Amino acid sequence: MSHRIIFHIDLNSFYASVEAADDPSLKGKPLAIAGNAKKRKGIVVTASYEAKKMGVKPPVPLWEAKKACPDLLVREPRFPRYREMSAKFFEVLRSKTGLVEPVSIDEGYLDMTKYLYGKHPVAVAQSIQQEVLDTLGLPCSIGIGPNKFLAKTASDWKKPLGIKVLRKRDVQRLLWPLPCEEMHGIGARTAEKLKQLSIETIGDIAAYGEDKLKSTFGSSGGRMFEKAWGIDSRPVDPESAEEFKSIGHSRTLPEDAVSLQDMAPVIHLLSNLVAQRLHKKYVYASGLQLTIRYSTWETIQRSIRLPYPLSDHQTIESCAKELLETSWNGDRVRLLGLTGIDLIEKGSAVKQLDLFSYQKDKEEWDRDEHVRQLQERFGPTAVRRGYYK
Template structure:
């Protein structure tokens, strides 16, 4: 089966699990149903933050990224639980396996959401029939609620899935944009965060409809090439295909160097680290790119090589930000043995024009502010401990198996394809 050509009207689903982590926990322990629960890193500590929460907790004002102490103040009977990523990954694998039985054109985008192209699906009923079948099957077999958006492209499908939760099915056609999409506040548009929304409001763009009708020249002056892209999306124009292989598209820019002599001198290593980061940042700028994962490679005097990385909530491209993370990785993971080679790379790259600021399970709305970025880095350490990394080579396999795997790694998103 091949993906439908652009000349043929496509039928795209966006499927989004409702309160996924909390729903998985309630499915695992039905006694939690109907109670305000929240998944939080280090729930016993004041610095812990809310990862996600049930609708009962949200009704009390509990929100994602809220400090635990604040959530408890709003909801004194809040039940706090640590994340169980093995459990969430197992549920995610089962869900995407169900989706792949409908069509091979499935694109996971995170542990709890993805796209399907059902254009060429035959014999399974109408799009609504298929959506209802998937929704009810996931609910019956896994006890996890989900919402689906049905539309002619990925952007509109994503917007549609957000319109009715929980257990919603929403159809968004291009002819319905003026009634269903355009009245929404501009900050509710997928890909537009608070910083961009603030810029748009300054030129009297308050709603998605305002953006759709605004002068494209002024938008390009305000947001660069992304301005025209956002206007097109607001008008329901999106030619992105559902790509089952997109999960493997991990682009990176890196720089490494062998020292003239094995060194255990921190100042010398730090100076080399700074030089490497300068190289990376310069190349990232040249490509007009930005990334959200910093990886450090250390090769010791005995040729043993380790790689350690940290994935961030927001995208970065400034050398100061890359250096901040790389330095912390070196301080944390260098055992003071003589070093032969250092390498730094910025990974999970995207073109700046393609990156929109948005809030998901692990993204702060104000992550554009550097001080907030640093707080986020500290919060990650508080939530998952110092070892939130995985070796990327075959060495230290025993240690690798003992490390908790979090949803920050995307290598599991095609697990559903495995027998």
């Protein structure tokens, strides 16, 4: 798979850009998209670049965002509209190549190797960028590289409305001096472990050695080593996107449930199962969808946007319970289903830790990590999180 030409295209501040495209009076102004915008406890999920320059860094509480930017304009999310615009965005991409792999609602990979038709990659990228802007009113950044990792890294460097080429021969000069957490796929905890091994930069990862990284981090250590050398053999696979659009489970109850207390253990189980599969697939969920089937066989589905892309079972369970409380009509329930939706690759999203709760977040992550390691070693039923009424 040598000499590939891969584009990574990322819509800039997608939700905010859609709102500005629909309402031109918002263009150029500090804008935040926040759930429960009418309540002070709302969470900012996306902010325009004008808002980010004022210190609004999603995900943050709305009150904190307004403190940083008193002139902040706020809109509640319109997910159906965002999905509609996302579909149009990918229609544009699929008109350029037969190999398009959506990564999330607002970004995807294109294999342009056989679709340049003699044109320079940058010229083609410029034409795609301009078409998306002209037809949809949405700005995007495009990274160009010989593989998915380098293309993704390049697009992250030039926002908004940037185009960046990152070649394999540039890796030692441009990537190696960077802190290891700048590598796509390395989160805060992995970076912390690396620093304990005196690995501070991407160059240190490359020098540390593949075998030693594998002994500490398992197969992910091998992937880490390859990325540090600019190696990534993953193909752009349109079908893989279909596999990971959502991750869900459902359970038919042994007896019809007549109270929230009856359904709580099932929600607990489903949350654990969804979280396990999210971890296994190395993705986060940006939203949850709850399925309720009543004893009459009437079935409803309700969805909620998560406060930030995540995969931990505790937050998933908390949000699922909240969704159940607001969706259940009081009738007898025979089946419950829970699905993580709008999936995002790990490394493409972060959670902003709260000054007063970051230690709790870390402890929770540690517990989940121990459970996952035991399950991987002894089987999925060897140990599970307990449920307490």
